[in-house]
Amino acid sequence: MLGVAVVAVATPVEASAARVCLRFDFTDESTPMSPGIGGRYDDASPVELMDIGGGTVVRDAGEEFGRNVPGDPWPLQRWLARMEAIDGGALWGWRPLDANGCTDEFDDRGASSIHVRYLPWGVWDTQQTQVIGYDCDLDTTPECQFQPRFAGQFLLEPSGDTNVLVSGNELTNPLDRVNLMMWAATFAQERLPLLPNQDVYMVNQGNESATSAVSYFAGGNLSAEFRGPSYARKFVVAHEFGHLVTALGPIPQIDPGMSADYCFNPAGPDFVPPACQHTLDSPEYSSAAMVEGFANFFAMAVWNDWGKSVATYNTNVVQGDWDFTSQQRAVDAACMASIMTPCGSGITNESDWHGALWALMNSPGGVGPDPATVVGLLAAADPWVVTGQTPAFWTNFSADAAAYFGDPGVTIVFLGLANAWGIDR
Ligand SMILES: [Zn+2]
Secondary structure, three states: OOOOOOOOOOOEEEEEEEEEEEOOOOOOOOOOOOOOOOOOHOOOOEEEEEOOOOOOOOEEEEEOOOOOOOOOOEEEOEEEEEOOOOOOOOOEEEEEOOOOOOOOOEOHHHHHHEEEEEEEEOOOOOOOEEEEEEEEEOOEEEEEEEOOEEEEEEEEEOOOOEHHHHEOOOOOOOOHHHOOOOHHHHHHHHHOOOOOOOEEEEEEEEEOHHHHHHHEEEEOOEEEEEOOOHHHHHHHHHHHHHHHHHHHOOOOOHHHHHHHHOOOOOOOOOOOOOOOOOOOOOOOOOEHHHHHHHHHHOOOOOHHHOOOOOOOOEEEOOOOEEEEEEOOOOOOOOOOOOOOOOOOEEEEOHHHHHHHHHHHOOOOOOOOOOOOHHHHHHHOOOOOOOOOOHHHHHHHHHHHHHHHHHHHHHHHHHHHHHHHHHHOO
C-alpha cells in the first residue's frame, strides 16, 4: 500500500529571525600617529585636554561625532554586506545595510554562527547614490583592489542583534585604510545627503609619505583621491567629499576660470595646479578661497552640530597643526601680515570664507541651521568671475547671492558677515 513512512529523524534545528549590525572599530590606539581616544580618528577638533585614565592626557576630540565614544557604536551606514552560513550558503545579501549599519531580520536557518562579509561600497537606493572605495598603489602595482572583505566568523545572538566589529587597524590590514576613508565618506553622505544621483569613487592612492588629497572627475565620475595618511583624517575626507557635493557634482562643467585663478602667489608668479599649495589661511584668489572655504564648511557641517556658534575644523592631532574654528580669522583681516597687508582686491582666504558661511547659519536673520542652503550658494553663483586682483569676483558673487537668497533680509545679513570676515574684496 502506498503510505508515507514516518521515521524518526534528528530533531530539526529551529530556525529563527536574526539581525546583524556592522560596527566600525575606532578603539585601536596602537598606532603611533595618534595615541589616545579614537585611534586614528582622534584628529577631529581636539580643543581641550582631557584625562582618559592611566595617566594619559589627550586633547578632547571636541566634535559631536566621534567624541569620547567606545569603539563600537559607529555603523557602516549603507555598506553592502552578506551573511553566510558556515557552508557558504547565503542567508542575507549582498544588500546594503540600513542607516544603522544593520541587516533587516532574516531567517538564520538554524545556524548558530555565521560568516560575515562586506564591501567598501555604500548604496543609497532612494537617492540613487553610490560611494565606492578602492585601494590603489600605482607606485608599486598597476591595479586597484576592490574585493569583498571577510570580517570573520561570529556567533549569532540567540535573541536580539548580533554586533560585528569591523577593523579599522590599517597596520594589520592595509585594506583597512579604505575602511577609514569610506567610513567618513558614507557618514557624510548619510548625515548630509546633498549628493543625489551620483556614483562617487573614493580612492586610497598608496601610502606615500607625502600627504595630499584631491577631488576631480575621473572617467565622468566624481572621485576623491587620498595619499599618505590623509585617508585617516576625517575632516580631510569630508572636505574632499565636500568638493564633490558643493561644486563638482552640482556644476556639470566646472568653471575653467576657477583653476585659472586658483593659486595666488604674492611673492612672484602664481602657482600652477597641481603644484599649487594652499592652506586654510594662505592668501588666494577669491575664486579658490571660496571653493576651498565651501569644502571646509561642508566638513564642519558633517562633524559639528549645526546650531553651534563655533564649529571646528581639524586635520591633525598634533597640537597647533591646522586646528581651526569657524571664528578664527586669518591674521590681519584676511591675509597673513608677513605676506601681504592687507589683502588686495580679489584676494581672500579659506578660513575667512568658512567662517562667514558658518556664521550665516548662526546669526540672527541668517539662514538658520541649514547647511544645504549655504552649500547651494556656491553652485548658484556659478559661473564665477575671475579677473585676478580686482573686485569683479565679489561684485558678481554678491549679486548672485542676493538673487539666490531672494529674501533681502538674509542678503543684508550675508553682506554684513562678508564684510566682517573680509571676503568682500
Ligand atoms: Zn580642497
